[in-house]
Amino acid sequence: MILVGNQRGGAQDLAVHLMKPENEHVDVHEVRGFATSSLHGAFNEAYALSRGTQCRKFLYSLSVNPPPDKQVFTTDFIRVIDRAEKALGLTGQPRAIVFHEKQGRRHAHCVWSRIDTQNMRAVHMPYDRKSLVDLTRDLFIEHGWDMPDGLIDKNLRDPRNFTLAEWQQAKRQGKDPRAIKTALQDAWAISDSKAAFTQALAERGYWLARGDRRGFVAVDHKQEIYNLPKWLGLKTKHVRSRLGESKDLPSVEETQTLIANAMSKTLGRLSGELSQRNAKTHAAFERRRIALVARQRLQRQTLQERQDKRRIHGNKIRQARFRKGISGIWDRLRGEHRSIQRQNEHEAYGELQQDRKNMDEMVFSHLKERKHIEIFKLRHRNNVFDIQNRLERDRLEYKKFQLSEPEL
Helix, strand or coil: CEEEEEEECCHHHHHHHHCCCCCCEEEEEEEECCCCCCHHHHHHHHHHHHCCCCCCCCEEEEEEECCCCCCCCHHHHHHHHHHHHHHCCCCCCCEEEEEEEECCEEEEEEEEECEECCCCEECCCCCHHHHHHHHHHHHHHHHCCCCCHHHHCHHHHCHHHCCCCCCCCCCCCCCCHHHHHHHHHHHHHCCCCHHHHHHHHHHCCEEEEECHHHCEEEEECCCCEEEHHHHHCCCHHHHHHHHCCCCCCCEHHHHHHHHHHHHHHHHHHHHHHHHHHHHHHHHHHHHHHHHHHHHHHHHHHHHHHHHHHHHHHHHHHHHHCCCCHHHHHHHHHHCHHHHHHHHHHHHHHHHHHHHHHHHHHHHHHHHHHHHHHHHHHHHHHHHHHHHHHHHHHHHHHHHCCCCCCCCC
């Protein structure tokens, strides 16, 4: 788990941040050592105590983030927080623990009061960051998790030592030469004049242009140039006899500029269509996420209510084991009362552990469901980025030819 902590003030801002509704699930797991059970009240209490000292950063806030692909039980989070508490020198200090879930990931926050009420001074924490780095490294080793680069080599924490990951883009498939020849020959076969041939070529994605030495060429939307006599399998004089002179045709450079201007407009339209499609897909993902979170909250509430109901019922059964009146006094004298009490405590603790396990299992199931949405969103986002990159690459290619449209 990655442990990151800092000393801070701003009690109310921190309480608001920890209870942010933008988190899909927020669980105030523990408020210990304060006179109140609410975060706002607890942090206000810490602030009030700090007024009797010169400490301005009277809170210590710790975030506990497990690796994205690991399932960590609530009890393991608590063990880590307890170890951090000891390493930081905050043993026994009042604390609050809050769990957050968002985008299929779960992490925890723990906030301690630094004010030592017996001595009315703040707990001194000179090496807190080093302590957390050491503990983080130990946790990764103990769990057999892949160590983050920043923990292996301290120099790797400097961003100047990193390299940008390059997106691997799919290469375009070139046109089959046979398909090109077929398209050009078909256009020629159905045409009996220069105007008809120009139109037939345009319908197939080609522009008629004047080549070198007043020859005839076709230019496709990728700015590739094709010598017409060669591709048609005809002699130049045969082509000229049907099309006439080429002097009234735009040059290759002028045609490439025309194509660049036309295709730039097309790319702009395609980019707009991509943005609209992406917005619709994003809205669909968001509706799905909201519905999932609502269902998960209802399931957790139902489980919590069922556990509470069973716990109350179990407490009544255990309480009924104690006899009243003279019999109860006699049970106390014989030690039977204490025996029943130990049995009740053992059963209650076992049921509590089972309840926590059941809740953890539901949390893991919900995290898995939530991650499915994120996986599909990531695939969609990568696909959109890939298309955007290709459109932008094409736009830059056409920009090389985009000067100004020639006057024809």
